[in-house]
Amino acid sequence: MIHPTRLYQGMVLAERYCIEEKLGSGGMSHVYLAHDLRLPGKKWAVKESVAQPSQYREVAAEAKMLTSLSHPFLPRIVDFITDDPDGYTYMVMDYIEGETLEQKFKRQPAEVDAAFIMRCANQLCNVLEYLHQHEPPIVFRDMKPSNVMITPEMDIRLIDFGIARTFKPQESQDTVKLGTIGFAAPEQYGSGQTDHRSDLYGLGALILYLSTGGHYSEWMLGMEKFIRNDIPRAMIPIIRKLLHHQPAERYQSASDTRQALGQVINDYYNRTHRGSGNLVGGWNKITQVIAVMGATSGTGTTHTAVAIAHHLARSQQKVALVEMNDHPGAFARIQQVAVNGMAEQQMLLEERKFTLEGVDYWRESARAEVVGLLGGSYRFIILDLGRYQQNARLEEFLRADIPIVVGSGAEWRYQDVLKMAADLHRYPRDKWHYYLPLAPADAVSRLQHELHTEQIYSIPWHPDPFDHQPATASILKKIFGEDRPSAVRKRKLWFNLR
Incomplete structure (x- = not known):
């Protein structure tokens, strides 16, 4: 009441x-x-x-x-x-700026098209996967349009955890039956205990609701004819499986659901945006992860990551730069110097995300946050992983789309790069790129021969990573396959940070 x-x-x-x-x-x-x-x-x-x-x-x-x-x-x-x-x-x-999915659906129904619906489904799968893998697992239990916020960047936020609960496997039935009629799973009405599969039913009900113009949220015989024509037909069996009355017949995890959705989304993207270069929805297929790791300490890993992020942002890409190294603090200093009106230290501590010249900085981040960013709208995610170590961050380096090793340009330190490559010889290295600031041409040739790759670059003098440097930009364009001109913007930020 x-x-x-x-x-x-x-x-x-x-x-x-x-x-x-x-x-x-x-x-x-x-x-x-x-x-x-x-x-x-x-x-x-x-x-x-x-x-x-x-x-x-x-x-x-x-x-x-x-x-x-x-x-x-x-x-x-x-x-x-x-x-x-x-x-x-x-x-x-x-405070989340934007409007609820319910409000957007009523106010701008034309914008809730197939691409938008699949984007929402993908992001909701992402956050449900995080909740269900939490220890202990968390069941949301109230998936509905009014509990999903849409930000100005067209990303979702899942709100109102008023009836969420931690899952207790020893219980066979919930003591309280809660949920919203039309979106709650059958077991939420008293037939058994809710678990993570109840959230997947709610996800299916939400997708069906959007896909039928707000008319249906429960699967019935002949429902296919009420689903809008721009929704890929391959989505229909996914929705149907999510909305099965028996939990055992649904997808058994948000990860499985997301994988099924991902295939449909990728096929849709290839079919509707082939060769256009447009970025639709920030789906995993077109989100490139760039991992920057130093062969040893003192090679300028953060400097390189910042330079790459701002280079990509200058070509109007949506870029996230994530601090995951073993000595965090550089991003906090950048935040303190660069963002106006943030004089109080408490503000800096609370706001771990800030934006500078089109780059979203995420400081002192955990792996779970990176997984969440993959479901967002970023074109590039750059990970600053610090120096090479045999730890959890190495896994992020190895799985990245573009792993970058930063070595020293000093000749007596080339062995650091060779040692890292030798340590990791059992892993494929065909995607690796090697950055050697100020390395002479003969050293680059020698390393190319020893490592059996052409992807070794001598990076020119670039004292301010926030600034456009034509020689560095030329190398980065080759690596990232860019052909768009970059706007030159000058800043004195790096000198302030000194």
């Missing part, structure tokens, strides 16, 4: 959050927009709920669960306020 709100415009909550306006109300909560009095310019969403004695544990559990999550398609929870004698609780989380 919805409760009367205690928040109003101009009210200051917890001596920090100034309420601006109501964003919406649900069955059990109100959500408000607030600005932060301690961090000027920062906005938050404040979710107000009433926690009666029997409910307080559930509200606290939701806050604890959200605090443990870190994924680009999920909101962050940053504060949880409980000191109210009447049981009112306030959850402070990321």
